[in-house]
Amino acid sequence: MTNESQQQMHLINHKDLESFVVQILIGNGTPQESAAIVAKCLVSADLRGVDTHGSNRIPSYMERIRQQALNASATPTLRQVTPVVAQIDGHNGFGFVAAHQGMARAIEMAKDFGMGMVSIKHSNHFGMSAWLVKQALDAGMMSLVFTNSSPALPVWGGKEKMMGVSPIACGAPSGNAARPFILDMAPSIAARGKIYKALRRGEKIPTDWALDKNGDRTDDPAKALEGVMLPMGGPKGSALSIMMDVFSGVFSGAAFAGHVTNPYDPSKPADVGHFLVAIRPDLFMTMDEFKERMDYLYKRVTESEKMSGVDQIYFPGEIEMITEEKRLAEGIPFADAEIASLNKEADLVKVEHLRVQE
Structure with a gap:
């Protein structure tokens, strides 16, 4: 385990995560077949290192279901x-x-x-x-x-x-x-999901990603979400x-x-x-x-010949595939706050908490 912005990181097995997500989805009225598709896609993002579009989206999706803004059984x-x-x-x-x-x-x-x-x-x-x-x-x-x-x-x-x-x-x-x-x-310049991720993890963002509501550059993800992406x-x-x-x-x-x-x-x-x-x-x-x-x-x-300071040149999508291979073997990292948010959803539908690797 490592520390990132004062939050402890934990590793989750991808199969355990997928099963957990399926159960939450079913608990919120999603048919089994649909739940399996959604869970597989979300965990695929987690495995590829695209954490902004992975299982951490579950709380926002479930709130949309609860508020009848999304029809889980459609x-x-x-x-x-x-x-x-x-x-x-x-x-x-x-x-x-x-x-x-x-x-x-x-x-x-x-x-x-x-x-x-x-x-x-x-x-x-x-x-x-x-x-x-x-x-x-x-x-x-x-x-x-x-x-x-x-x-x-x-x-x-x-x-x-x-x-x-x-x-x-x-x-x-x-x-x-x-x-x-x-x-x-x-x-x-950056996906908006990266700003939500920084907000969850208590991190700052680069100042060239977004402007706040006053049109000024900001490293505060909360202020960035009030403003515009660049x-x-x-x-x-x-x-x-x-x-x-x-x-x-x-x-x-x-x-x-x-x-x-x-x-x-x-x-x-x-x-x-x-x-x-x-x-x-x-x-x-x-x-x-x-x-x-x-x-x-x-x-x-x-x-091809590398510019100064570059050790390796990658094909588009290759870094994500390498990350997937690593995470399949070692697990997917989640911060304390992210695990707590997912477990809150589990409590709402009486599902067992997410299993964390020791």
């Missing part, structure tokens, strides 16, 4: 639009469940027609986008994963929260000589966040233009929109040729 419905296009209505259920169904359908269409596209409306936050990329990779597919989100960024030149810190994600399989390509990034690359990050709103919000029929509800606000439905595409990699060459080319790209990237 079953998404699918409408086939063309042979390669479908739309899903999430009916205000878990975004994980609607997106899982959406990517599964996109993969099915891609197998038959080379590509498949699914638009999703009336959904909720679906955590880390990389789990959907991984779902496509497991089926041997390339993918694009877009979503919009609640206001956090100003448009370039503005000062009010307008666009979401909406991630752009995509992926492609590789051969045996390389790790797959997995890109999952926010259009802001886009990466100035107008470029702002434009990318608008792009996510076009494809995920405008296009789907979900909320857009600053009207998506914050996942930490249990007062009303979020109405998040998603946009998913699965693509078969062997459309223009054999799968073996594609994988050989991906392996070559991986080698060229990771073996």
